[in-house]
Structure formats: C-alpha cells, structure tokens
Amino acid sequence: MTTMLVAISGGHLAQLHLLAPRIAAGEEVVWMTDDTAQSRSLLEGQRVVHVPTRPPRDTIGVLRDTRIARRAIAEHDVDRVVSSGAQIALSALIPALVRRVPFSYVESATRVTGLSTTGRLIDRIPSVRRYVQYPNRTSDRWGYALSVFDGYRVETAANAAGGDGSEAAAAIRRAVVTVGGNGEYGFRRLLESAARALPDDAEVLWQTGSTDVSGLAIDARPAVPSAELSAALARADVVIGHAGTGTALAALAAGKVPVLAARSVGHGEHVDGHQDDLAAFLADRGLAIVRPADEITADDLFEASRRRVIRRDDLAPVSI
Structure with missing residues (x-):
C-alpha cells in the first residue's frame, strides 16, 4: 500500500x-x-x-x-x-x-x-x-476523523511567580519571532511590536519571510530550515508569531504556548481573515496568548514563558 x-x-x-x-x-x-x-x-x-x-x-x-x-x-x-x-x-x-x-x-x-x-x-x-x-x-x-490539535494540554510551571515588566524582561533570554513562510505577504507590524516587547539583550531568531525589514535593528532571515527552527523553538523562553497553523503547531510541538497575532486584510497582510478564527480557537483553549499585532507587551511574553505544553504520544491511527 x-x-x-x-x-x-x-x-x-x-x-x-x-x-x-x-x-x-x-x-x-x-x-x-x-x-x-x-x-x-x-x-x-x-x-x-x-x-x-x-x-x-x-x-x-x-x-x-x-x-x-x-x-x-x-x-x-x-x-x-x-x-x-x-x-x-x-x-x-x-x-x-x-x-x-x-x-x-x-x-x-x-x-x-x-x-x-x-x-x-x-x-x-x-x-x-x-x-x-x-x-x-x-x-x-x-x-x-482527527485533528492536529488532538492530545495537547497546558501546564503552568510550578516555580513560576507573577511579575511586573522588569520581571518579564528578566525571564526572557532566548526568543523566536516568526511570521511563517508565506512568500506573498509581509507582517512588519508584528516584527516591530516584538522588537519593542523583547529585552534588548535577548538572543532572538527572527524568521521574517517576505517582510520589508529596512530600518529594523534585527538579524532578519527570510527562511529558516525546519531542523534549525525546531531546535531554536526548543531552547526559546518565548515564541512570538503570526496566527498561522504551521507557526502554532511548531511552537506547541516544542512545548511552548506562543504569543500570536492574526494578520489583517486591512493592512495588506493576508488574503482573508481566517487567522482571526484560529487565534480565537487557540486562545479559548489556552494554547496561545493572542494579541493585536501592535499591542504585544513584555508581560505577555512573561506570561507565555510560564506555561508549558504537553502532548500525548499514544494517539491512535485513523482510516480516512
């Protein structure tokens, strides 16, 4: 077969x-x-x-x-x-x-x-x-028959404590910021917001797709091989991304609750508003922290860093 x-x-x-x-x-x-x-x-x-x-x-x-x-x-x-x-x-x-x-x-x-x-x-x-x-x-x-979101659950780190902006900044040492691999549409608003929220001394992998990054003080990479991206996600304290399925799944697979922002048709960032639906679904189940692209804060990053995702590895085969 x-x-x-x-x-x-x-x-x-x-x-x-x-x-x-x-x-x-x-x-x-x-x-x-x-x-x-x-x-x-x-x-x-x-x-x-x-x-x-x-x-x-x-x-x-x-x-x-x-x-x-x-x-x-x-x-x-x-x-x-x-x-x-x-x-x-x-x-x-x-x-x-x-x-x-x-x-x-x-x-x-x-x-x-x-x-x-x-x-x-x-x-x-x-x-x-x-x-x-x-x-x-x-x-x-x-x-x-099945879903890519089958079997996930979220836990809060036992030693995590609440914090203000200064604690949030101290908690983030490594981060991944990704706008996915869409070759047609950039997402500069997300990159600008992430740059404001992240600590200046954080080690950040910036996967920027086709986004115009002129004037941004970041080490931009349009594409990152999956193995390298997966390794960076596993090491990261926080993941920031567009509300695309691939980005969400990659973060969850690495055990991270991502901070996501949906692309906007009005800003020329996508062909339709389907990312809003996915973002709402993930937020409702606690699988992501969702914010407007212009409004991501250091506290959002700190809150995401306190959470861990676990997935069952015994999901049964299906016939489709």
Whole structure:
C-alpha cells in the first residue's frame, strides 16, 4: 500500500507531516510538495516529488502541476492520495480522478468556521472523502476523523511567580519571532511590536519571510530550515508569531504556548481573515496568548514563558 501525501509548504505541510503517522501507519509514503527550506528539512530522507513554488490562486500553475502529479502517481504505483491543501491538492486530484485512485482531503485546521477556497472546490467533487479538523464543523458532506490539535494540554510551571515588566524582561533570554513562510505577504507590524516587547539583550531568531525589514535593528532571515527552527523553538523562553497553523503547531510541538497575532486584510497582510478564527480557537483553549499585532507587551511574553505544553504520544491511527 502506497500513499501519496500532498501539501504545499508552510502550515499545510506542517499539518500533514504531523498527521502522517496516524494517516499512513505502516504504509509506504511518497510526498508531493514544493521545494523549500522547510520541505527539504522536514522531509529529509523521505521520497519526495517537488512542484514549483507558486503564488496563491495560480490556476495555470495548478494545471501545469497535474503533469507532475500524474507521473508521480504512475511511477510510485500510488494506491491513494491524501492532501491537506492548498491549491496543490487540485493538481493531485485531477490525475487521481482520471486513474480512479481514492482521494481524501483534510481541510486545514486554520479553517475553524468555514472552508478554504480549495475546500470549497473539493466540496463539489462527490468521490472525494472530505474531513474537517473540528468535531463541531461536521456536516452531511464533511466528516471528522482527527485533528492536529488532538492530545495537547497546558501546564503552568510550578516555580513560576507573577511579575511586573522588569520581571518579564528578566525571564526572557532566548526568543523566536516568526511570521511563517508565506512568500506573498509581509507582517512588519508584528516584527516591530516584538522588537519593542523583547529585552534588548535577548538572543532572538527572527524568521521574517517576505517582510520589508529596512530600518529594523534585527538579524532578519527570510527562511529558516525546519531542523534549525525546531531546535531554536526548543531552547526559546518565548515564541512570538503570526496566527498561522504551521507557526502554532511548531511552537506547541516544542512545548511552548506562543504569543500570536492574526494578520489583517486591512493592512495588506493576508488574503482573508481566517487567522482571526484560529487565534480565537487557540486562545479559548489556552494554547496561545493572542494579541493585536501592535499591542504585544513584555508581560505577555512573561506570561507565555510560564506555561508549558504537553502532548500525548499514544494517539491512535485513523482510516480516512
């Protein structure tokens, strides 16, 4: 049994990588994604088929990438395809339908209250097995089987004490600030806010994506390999990031409750407001401290540093 796992770099790939042991337990796996620092690091040593990195909603690109997917399905004798999106899912879907290969689509956990553009298109294909990642979002067309947020719980450090701004500053020695890997949209407001809130002497990894960082006194890096980022997250006293699924999951996997800010359509930081939904969900469950991008404070960082995240490692495989 060979399963092809299909996802674009960023939060989509991070989610599918986290879900893969439960989705394809004991099976041969081949990945289809774009060639980025994240995908190379995350999927090192695995079978990977690369497609070009394309801008969102690139219809022509989707059609061109169907040829890559068709060859991959044939050459690897793929028995089924599972995707978490985004538009790369459509590139794999077309040849899968032609070859009658079963196709399952897991909507992004970012989509708390509605479907993504890809999800809305997938919704029109009767033969696709469709899943959401929130039990309260099921319908006669969309089921629930698993979620990337399964099994997490938050604890407060036993020796933590309340504090004022000076204590907050003293508590933060290492930090990670990340705006994710979105190549189209910057998030300068978050970087500026984090720079104000962090102590001047803190050791900070700044992962800035396509953000214009001119004039900011930071050691900006547009992209950071997953292994390096994971190591930095594990060492960090606090994680500050945009409210993207990949960023949230990376922080949680490192045992950190992140300080998150949702990107704003009004400020030209994203195509829609779905990050607000994810941020609200995570805040409601205590899995993140959420603030407007302009209003992150040293006390927010101190509060986040007092919390630890633990995840069960005995989650059962699922059939989708």
